[in-house]
Amino acid sequence: MQFLQEMAWFDRVENQAGILTARLATEVQSLGKVTGTQLGVVVESFTLVVSSLIIAFTYNWKLALLNITFFPIVVIGGALQVSLFIPLFTGFVYSKKVFVQLTKIERVTETDLSENRTPEGVVIPNSSFAAEIAATLKFRARVSPMRQMNRGAGQNACKGADIAQEAFSANRTVVSLGLQPYMYEKFKEASAPTAKELYVGSGLFASVHSMANSIVFFQFAAFFYVSAILYDAGEVGILAIFRIFASINFAAQGLGRAASLATDFKSAHSNIKRTLATIERTTEMDANVGASPETPLSGSIEFRNVYFRYPARRNILILKAKPNTSNALVGTSGCGKSTIIQLVQRLYDVDERGPDSGIFVDGMDLRSLSPNWIRDQIGIVSQEPNLFDVSIRENIAYGLNKKEPSMDQIIEAAKQANVHEFIEGLPEGYETRVGAGGSLLSGGQKQRVAIARALIRKPRLLLLDEATSALDVDSERIVQATLDTAMQAGSRTSLVVAHRLTTVENCDAIVVLSNGRKIECGPPQALMQAKGAYYALHNVDAAATNH
Numbered sequence: 001m002q003f004l005q006e007m008a009w010f011d012r013v014e015n016q017a018g019i020l021t022a023r024l025a026t027e028v029q030s031l032g033k034v035t036g037t038q039l040g041v042v043v044e045s046f047t048l049v050v051s052s053l054i055i056a057f058t059y060n061w062k063l064a065l066l067n068i069t070f071f072p073i074v075v076i077g078g079a080l081q082v083s084l085f086i087p088l089f090t091g092f093v094y095s096k097k098v099f100v101q102l103t104k105i106e107r108v109t110e111t112d113l114s115e116n117r118t119p120e121g122v123v124i125p126n127s128s129f130a131a132e133i134a135a136t137l138k139f140r141a142r143v144s145p146m147r148q149m150n151r152g153a154g155q156n157a158c159k160g161a162d163i164a165q166e167a168f169s170a171n172r173t174v175v176s177l178g179l180q181p182y183m184y185e186k187f188k189e190a191s192a193p194t195a196k197e198l199y200v201g202s203g204l205f206a207s208v209h210s211m212a213n214s215i216v217f218f219q220f221a222a223f224f225y226v227s228a229i230l231y232d233a234g235e236v237g238i239l240a241i242f243r244i245f246a247s248i249n250f251a252a253q254g255l256g257r258a259a260s261l262a263t264d265f266k267s268a269h270s271n272i273k274r275t276l277a278t279i280e281r282t283t284e285m286d287a288n289v290g291a292s293p294e295t296p297l298s299g300s301i302e303f304r305n306v307y308f309r310y311p312a313r314r315n316i317l318i319l320k321a322k323p324n325t326s327n328a329l330v331g332t333s334g335c336g337k338s339t340i341i342q343l344v345q346r347l348y349d350v351d352e353r354g355p356d357s358g359i360f361v362d363g364m365d366l367r368s369l370s371p372n373w374i375r376d377q378i379g380i381v382s383q384e385p386n387l388f389d390v391s392i393r394e395n396i397a398y399g400l401n402k403k404e405p406s407m408d409q410i411i412e413a414a415k416q417a418n419v420h421e422f423i424e425g426l427p428e429g430y431e432t433r434v435g436a437g438g439s440l441l442s443g444g445q446k447q448r449v450a451i452a453r454a455l456i457r458k459p460r461l462l463l464l465d466e467a468t469s470a471l472d473v474d475s476e477r478i479v480q481a482t483l484d485t486a487m488q489a490g491s492r493t494s495l496v497v498a499h500r501l502t503t504v505e506n507c508d509a510i511v512v513l514s515n516g517r518k519i520e521c522g523p524p525q526a527l528m529q530a531k532g533a534y535y536a537l538h539n540v541d542a543a544a545t546n547h
Contacts (some may be wrong), residue, residue: 005283031268038264041257048254052247059240059247066226067248070219074212074255163187216252223248290370297377297460298362299323299493305357306343306350319511319518326487326494328504330537331513337497339516341465344495345378346371361461376402379459381483383466385450387438392423392449393430395438399453409456417452418482419445444475451482462487462494469499476503501534501541510534 056064167183223245230236236244303319319340321327329337342348343359349367350358359366366374379399387395396410410430414420422445426432438446447467454462464483468476480503487494487507498504505524512520512533520533527534 005281031272038261042261045254045258049251049258052251052254055247056244056251059244060230060236062230063223063227063236063241063244064248067219067223067244067251070215070222071255073215074252163190290373291364291368292370292373293364299325299460299491300360300362301344301461301493301495302360302363303340304360306359319521321493321495321509323493324491325508326496326506327509327511328496328498328507329511329513330498330501330504330534332537335513336516337513338465340513341380341463341495341497344461344463345380346374376457377460378463379454379457379461380463380465381447381450381454381467383469385438385446387434387441387446387449389433389436391428391431391433392426395434395449396430396452396456399456405456410452413452413456416455416482416486417448418478418485419448419452422448442475443471444479447471447475447479448482451479451486455486460492462492464494464496464498466497466499468503501538512537 053064053068056067163183163186167187227236227241227244231238231241299321300323301319301321305318329340331337343350344366346366346369361369361374388398393407393410396413397405399405399413400409407430411420414423414430423430423432432440434440434446434449438449441449451467464487467483468479471479483496483503484506487496494507496504496507504510508523509521510524510527511518512527514533520527520530522530524534528538
């Protein structure tokens with residue numbers, strides 16, 4: 001099942017949300033073309049072919065055998081048509097989509113984008129469309145029967161798909177920089193070998209198609225020629241000849257009807273094979289496998305010689321957080337702060353490097369623990385909270401996914417998150433729906449509801465991933481006060497990822513990261529006095545704030 005896969009599986013381009021949705025909509029739907037009445041047609045056609053051949057053999061086995069010799073040629077011709085038709089059709093359809101959309105994007109100006117409009121008939125494709133196009137073109141390049149004839153064309157198909165995906169995903173940047181003609185020509189250049197492959201393939205398809213359809217006339221000519229010889233020899237009569245001819249025609253019709261469904265069956269087989277491979281795939285990280293200690297965590301976290309490649313970097317990290325302390329992770333963009341948060345949740349596993357290498361909580365190797373158990377001990381608040389289109393009460397209650405919390409528990413969590421008074425002031429109170437993604441709430445309100453959702457489970461580990469960076473000054477002040485209280489209340493260990501250093505001045509320890517490595521660690525005051533990396537970051541942050 002897809003929702004049981006490890007996070008790394010969803011990070012792959014071919015498993016993005018848009019592509020998975022498109023596959024569910026198209027691949028599974030293709031089953032409808034080969035079930036129900038279509039299966040009845042196949043059975044009927046098979047019965048017609050068998051019964052017609054029996055009748056033909058009854059009247060004259062020589063004429064019947066003559067006609068049967070043409071059947072393999074017809075079947076082989078049909079199979080070749082099917083194997084050529086599917087990749088050619090896919091390539092033409094999606095290449096046309098790409099060219100049409102790139103041509104339309106050429107008509108969009110920067111003024112159009114600034115005024116939030118586009119010329120009539122122009123639809124700027126989104127990232128899901130781009131991902132779908134790229135994945136389909138790459139898949140076509142893999143399944144094309146001509147791939148072995150021209151490996152370079154297949155590679156260029158993937159290159160062209162990457163260019164199209166990049167242009168569609170960053171369409172506003174492309175338009176604002178005036179790169180539309182450049183991207184269009186770049187795609188055409190990369191796709192030229194693929195276009196040549198399609199033209200050659202269409203020529204082969206036309207040749208096979210014409211030859212397969214002309215076989216029937218050679219069959220009729222051979223049938224009547226041999227019939228005349230057998231009639232002169234007195235082996236068969238006129239009535240028997242036409243009965244055999246009618247029987248063979250019925251058999252040919254049945255074979256034709258069955259062959260006409262071959263494309264649908266081949267397409268359905270390929271689609272269902274891919275779908276079943278996805279459904280039956282065994283996850284590399286089963287969330288229910290591993291130890292589930294009866295006692296909750298005390299909150300000790302230790303990174304020992306951690307090696308992790310994400311997405312293409314190899315870093316070594318040594319880090320230790322004491323129980324019941326607040327620890328801030330700071331550094332420039334891409335230094336590994338958010339990666340640490342994901343590793344603690346065991347969304348990814350670190351590389352195997354021996355018994356003394358890994359992430360340890362309360363002295364236990366994180367890889368030996370059940371992912372679900374460790375996540376039950378964690379409360380997380382991210383930069384952009386994801387709220388569901390249900391009531392505020394239900395959104396907070398989702399924090400206790402294993403049991404239904406009481407209203408008192410929900411209110412207590414809301415009070416800790418400093419959002420109770422706001423909720424009480426709403427006409428429907430806790431039953432107020434928040435809209436898709438929390439669209440009916442402001443950024444600060446959404447963030448405080450997310451904090452309440454994290455606190456209701458009374459987490460032993462509290463992870464804050466730039467929880468205030470997307471808020472305005474007033475909202476940030478309110479939310480930061482809430483977070484400071486949450487980190488200090490109860491017995492819990494906090495890991496805080498921060499971009500603005502003023503938000504972590506009250507933490508017990510600051511860890512400065514660079515390229516995935518710890519370069520400084522200690523209390524904020526001590527690091528300021530040391531005038532090292534943290535001191536430099538703090539001065540840059542202060543200067544930016546003053547401006």
